[in-house]
Amino acid sequence: MRVGYARPLMQSVGVDQKSQLISAPFASSLNRRRFVSVSAQPAEAQADLTPDTGGMLVSRQEMRFDFGGARFRLPSDKQRLAWIFDQFLYGEVTGIQCGHWLYHAPTLEAAGFFARQAVEELSHVRQFLRIYDLIGARPGPAHRIIRLMATGAMGSTYAEHVATEMAVGEGLVLMIFYALIDTIEDERVVKILESAARQEERHVAFGERQTQRLVQANPRLRDYLLGLNLTSLLAMDRLARYIGKRLGQDHEVLRQIPAFLRRLTAVLEIRLQRMGVLEGSLAEIGALRKVWLIAKSYLRHWSSRLLPRPKLLTQTYLDDPSLK
Numbered sequence: 344m345r346v347g348y349a350r351p352l353m354q355s356v357g358v359d360q361k362s363q364l365i366s367a368p369f370a371s372s373l374n375r376r377r378f379v380s381v382s383a384q385p386a387e388a389q390a391d392l393t394p395d396t397g398g399m400l401v402s403r404q405e406m407r408f409d410f411g412g413a414r415f416r417l418p419s420d421k422q423r424l425a426w427i428f429d430q431f432l433y434g435e436v437t438g439i440q441c442g443h444w445l446y447h448a449p450t451l452e453a454a455g456f457f458a459r460q461a462v463e464e465l466s467h468v469r470q471f472l473r474i475y476d477l478i479g480a481r482p483g484p485a486h487r488i489i490r491l492m493a494t495g496a497m498g499s500t501y502a503e504h505v506a507t508e509m510a511v512g513e514g515l516v517l518m519i520f521y522a523l524i525d526t527i528e529d530e531r532v533v534k535i536l537e538s539a540a541r542q543e544e545r546h547v548a549f550g551e552r553q554t555q556r557l558v559q560a561n562p563r564l565r566d567y568l569l570g571l572n573l574t575s576l577l578a579m580d581r582l583a584r585y586i587g588k589r590l591g592q593d594h595e596v597l598r599q600i601p602a603f604l605r606r607l608t609a610v611l612e613i614r615l616q617r618m619g620v621l622e623g624s625l626a627e628i629g630a631l632r633k634v635w636l637i638a639k640s641y642l643r644h645w646s647s648r649l650l651p652r653p654k655l656l657t658q659t660y661l662d663d664p665s666l667k
């Protein structure tokens with residue numbers, strides 16, 4: 344069986360599950376009623392329970408880290424913040440990759456989501472440029488690990504994309520958004536980050552829910568997606584050590600990076616468990632098995648690029664769940 348072959352996997356999802364996949368533009372009257380009831384929730388609940396995705400599997404509260412009142416202060420922290428925003432800016436520009444997944448979307452629901460996501464990611468680019476103006480800095484290049492994680496490791500199948508880039512990748516970015524919201528002193532910058540974070544929550548939720556359903560429909564995806572995501576842990580560890588060296592461990596926020604990294608890892612573990620990708624804990628996976636999982640997953644990642652692509656929506660739209 345071809346792992347990550349998106350179209351047959353989506354077709355194998357049950358009728359009840361299919362109805363849950365329908366997004367706002369293609370929603371049924373049942374979903375529209377759900378939207379009305381969700382809209383009546385308080386603001387915090389709305390952010391974690393978006394009507395068209397079912398909400399994040401890991402809540403905002405679970406993703407938050409207590410920095411104990413430590414702050415980035417301007418103008419003294421301008422260079423440190425500029426370096427952090429250089430990494431974010433690169434990630435936001437990779438929003439153009441949505442174009443690839445819009446073209447290769449397995450359902451009209453997914454296509455609608457990626458079209459909206461592309462607009463949101465590109466608006467985040469403009470919002471980050473506004474932040475540079477506010478802190479009095481100019482954009483610079485991103486670190487090579489960020490470039491590798493954001494573009495070099497771009498998913499080669501739909502399952503890879505929703506699991507590694509949207510759920511796990513954007514989930515990690517979202518935790519850093521929250522960390523900056525909680526530590527930057529300048530309220531104008533925080534306001535911009537808050538509005539972008541709410542949209543990122545939708546991206547993460549979509550990736551989590553889609554991954555969860557794909558794994559339920561095909562449990563053989565589990566090890567494949569786990570192996571790919573284990574490399575995120577290695578990359579995070581490497582990046583955290585670099586940040587400590589590059590930005591200074593004496594800083595009141597940055598000296599907490601080792602503890603924050605442990606929290607990132609714990610949340611990643613919870614996310615993988617709730618999506619059904621990880622059974623048990625990461626600690627239970629021995630070093631040799633980790634190496635084996637990573638090697639096997641990357642072999643599939645590279646070889647799947649050589650296989651024929653799933654059919655496009657122009658060939659399959661009449662069978663789309665939203666048209667049933």
Ligand SMILES: [Fe+2]
Pocket residue numbers: 434435463464467539543
């Ligand atoms: Fe974004």
Ligand SMILES: [Fe+2]
Pocket residue numbers: 464513542543546
């Ligand atoms: Fe995003």
